[in-house]
Amino acid sequence: MPLVIILILVIIRLILPIVILSYSNKTLAGLQGYKGHINDIDLSILRGAVAANGFYLDKIDTVTKKQIPFISFNRADASIDWKALFHGKIVANALLADPVIKFTKEKTDPSKVARDTVNFRKIIKNLMPLKINSFEVRNGSIAFHDPTSKPAVNISAENINIIARNLSNLEDTALLPASVKMNANIYDGTFDMNMKMDPMKKFPAFELNMEIKNVNLVKLNDFFKAYGKIDVNKGNLGLFAEMAAEDWKYVGYVKPVIKDLEIKGPQDRKDSFLNKLWKGVVSVATSVLKNPKKDQIATKIPISGQYDSKTSVAIWYSILSALQNAFIQALYPSIDFQINISTVKELQKKSDKSVRKQDIEKSGGKKDKNKKEEKKSSKK
DSSP states (O other): HHHHHHHHHHHHHHHHHHHHHHHHHHHHHHHEEEEEEEHHHHHHHHTEEEEEEEEEEEEEETTTEEEEEEEEEOOOOOEEOOOHTTTTOEEEEEEEESSSEOOOHHHHOGHHHHHHHHHHHHHHHOOOSEEEEEEEEEEEEEEEEEEESSSSSEEEEEEEEEEOTTTOOOOOSSSOOEEEEEEEEEEEEEEEEEEEOOTTTOOOOEEEEEEEEEEEGGHHHOOOOOHHHOOOEEEEEEEEEEEEEEEEEEEEEEEEEEEEEEEEOOOGGSOOOHHHHHHHHHHHHHHTEEETTTTTTOEEEEEEETTTTTTEOOOHHHHHHHHHHTOOOOOOOSSSOOOOOHHHHHHHHHHHHHHHHHHHHHHHHHHHHHHHHHHHHHOO
């Protein structure tokens, strides 16, 4: 009898990966607007893990019907969180190795975008029905390609690493129990992001800070030529941001800093008159906003609002800040560590006070109007 049980388990162990692989590829084949495939499935019963090897998902252009690379990775590993299982929850820890995500501007029929997006979400849910508690990405890359622009645009971020913890909020009673850390390389520069959040809360609640340092703008020159009609011959970009949200409200800022910017050079001699004129206008604008001491362009743009309305960016404040930076002081190139959940609460209090003030003024106006009408009637 024990030999029979062992034999059955061995057969299940041998057949189950084939069944999972067949189901996964069948699911991918039914995804409208996409074409995907998984080469192999590994299964570890003792560890409670399943791994997919050699995955790709291509987007089908709705007009040209060509396959466009979208997502691929060498290996994805999901293992059961035994601690969560003891609490009656089926939760997994996931690892993604060498993922590549490529966004390509295409000749897409807009009427089919919404339907494709819905189908894509449905398939992802079917492929990964487990709830993810921790998620790790190693050596990833993300790119954007626009073959329709002149020149063609190809930009990317490489060596992306992400560690996300406690996404399922199993036991932690902290205000923001989950955390996400991310870093990457961007054209000789670096990207770092830290985020704390409550993934189980009904309304968005998070604190985020990020910084981009020393990006070589010359290596993004095709992007500037295609969308800004300018040539960048020299310059480095830094971008610093903080944001926090609670109960649909959010507050934060973005602080871009550009150093040693030059947008005109000997290679621009063949440009048309209008192109040279545009570059001249941009050059004058940047020279006005440049801090003479640090030779940098910088401004701090505050952002606040709520998710069910349009983002509110204080444009005039941004312009004044840029002029202040140009003639008085340069913004220090770093995160200010000023934004957190309490900042959102302060914003909420100010908003509530403003609403109450408006209500009082309205009610006061009605009272004054009633008094005037009473006086008129008494005179009569």
